[in-house]
Amino acid sequence: MVSAASSVAAGSTEPCDRCGAAAKLALVLASGRQLTFCGHHANGYTETILATAESVFLEPGFEWRGAQVESDYIGAHRADAYAW
Template structure:
């Protein structure tokens, strides 16, 4: 199906594009690119990513 986006789950090998920590969030840009962020940097860039209309996918938070 054209235009369908298939996202693969993040793995231990996925690293934050900003600092190299374990990636917890994937931001898919409208242009088709993607960025991976640790939670800290995802929080820091959240407003800008939303402004760019990025699709933001976060790792599920485990239940306590």
């Protein structure tokens, strides 16, 4: 489960790992693996992201469903692990 907040990161040029669209959310798993998702896939995988991600980073202006579910998503955790 995510132990720290979604921190808002500068705009990304990374593509979604599922469909190639512009990424709106990046996450770091406990293994250190990093994934990126477009808004559609980020919201579609909200429960899985909340259950497995160690850190979540949002593009400015992106309203992720997970941030509403988990109100402790404030600040940064391992922010330097994923550079937007």
